[in-house]
Amino acid sequence: MKILHTGDWHLGHILAGYDRTDEHQQMLNQMVTIVSRHEPDVFLLCGDVYHTSQPSAAVQTLFNNTLIRLHDACPKMTIIVTAGNHDSGSKHEIFRTPWEYLNVHMIGTLNKDDLSSHIICIPNKGYVIAIPYTHERNLQDGLLQGLIDEVLAHNVDNLPVVLSAHTTIAGADFAGHEKSDEKVIGGIDAMSVSQIGSGYDYLALGHIHHAQFIHTGKHNVRYAGSPLPVSFDENYEHSVTLVEIDRHGESPVCQTITIDNPRPLTTLPATEAAPWDEVRELLNNFPDDLPNYIRVNVLSNSINPAEARQEALQICQHKQCRFCVFNVVKPDTERHEQTQLTVQEFQQMQPIEVARLYAKDMSIPFDKDMQALFEQTLQALTLDEDQA
Ligand SMILES: [Mn+2]
Structure with a gap:
């Protein structure tokens, strides 16, 4: 058979x-x-x-x-x-x-x-x-x-x-x-x-x-x-x-x-993530006539992903490829420096402090507006809890 x-x-x-x-x-x-x-x-x-x-x-x-x-x-x-x-x-x-x-x-x-x-x-x-x-x-x-x-x-x-x-x-x-x-x-x-x-x-x-x-x-x-x-x-x-x-x-x-794939799925760089300058160069040099799907892995802790993504899309505009994913990878040292807390320390912290630490670890700006929004949400949640 x-x-x-x-x-x-x-x-x-x-x-x-x-x-x-x-x-x-x-x-x-x-x-x-x-x-x-x-x-x-x-x-x-x-x-x-x-x-x-x-x-x-x-x-x-x-x-x-x-x-x-x-x-x-x-x-x-x-x-x-x-x-x-x-x-x-x-x-x-x-x-x-x-x-x-x-x-x-x-x-x-x-x-x-x-x-x-x-x-x-x-x-x-x-x-x-x-x-x-x-x-x-x-x-x-x-x-x-x-x-x-x-x-x-x-x-x-x-x-x-x-x-x-x-x-x-x-x-x-x-x-x-x-x-x-x-x-x-x-x-x-x-x-x-x-x-x-x-x-x-x-x-x-x-x-x-x-x-x-x-x-x-x-x-x-x-x-x-x-x-x-x-x-x-x-x-x-x-x-x-x-x-x-x-x-x-x-x-x-x-x-x-x-099975031949007419549109391969390509990650740039192929192995480890690299700084945006290098990835941008790879993207610029990517052959105009290849129809591949593209994902980029960018190594950074300070990049503005929205801006860089826009730039990547612009580079690809005149090429046959299809830009898909802008992936930001944090450098190893940064990731290892993430805050470690004991359960006791954590329990003693105010919610706003936890949020501030989280934002820092994730490289999210935690400005006055964000703080106000957080306080508002927290208040609403506390109210809900009280009513329940
Ligand atoms: Mn399946």
Whole structure:
């Protein structure tokens, strides 16, 4: 069985106010080309089709037209699309029945009343157990193992068994994702790969945007990653994965196919932040004809970000690039000099003193107007408290 494993398309994503439809269109064209060239048995899209649960009509049309093009590029191919945490699971299934006429399976929500509906049999090729995003607790009580066992009981021909899920697996490289700690990524609690169960030949994952294998001793648990970067911190190569499995019990053979990004996300400088004079120079020297998105990291404790940002926008005005983010990074020494207080000291301070210290640490001017505003707010709050 040959599977094209992808996920996290995030169609409809707007980056710093810029519409990304053109890039998405070019990425989707590449998908169609890859399908015509490799003719997979299964096209597996593991969640986060859209960036929001309310994609525009135009974005939904773009996706639906793409499904038709993928089908036409390889009519014998089974297309499986699960919903991710960014998608609306119920909307994902609205046209589930008509799509089945084109061998497209739209799996949006976990159907606990009919779990077998998640098993998709690809005649003479293999099985795919397609699980959409669902709260992690739903996956931790042996539910997946039950489904795997059900497939194995029927799999008399020893065909390959693939499981797909949209979740956070502990031990993955989460670079590029916002995290509250090492356990919760993009709002999904991490689970260990052993909690998923065993007996599958390949676990196709969505949610983490960095393409990677999860270390299990075997190369059979993988995030395909997103085909295009969604944030500036996803500064790694983006691709899809072509997976081939001969028979149940045999190791999958994986090949990554790079997706070209017509508008790369570029951070200036590429590594450490630098003073504005240097960054301005980099921006001035940035080639006029490159359409990249730009983020700058400026090292400073005194800069006026509004003014400097305006200057950056002016420099970019006559270039093809799209200026996005002006990020001010404080020098290390400054950051370390931040005020440290004991709990006792803190409790003895007046609110205005705390505010003054905070403003100093954050390099926010705390002038007479700000002081007056603070006193006013404090008074209003104290009044509220008294009334309550
Ligand atoms: Mn995603």
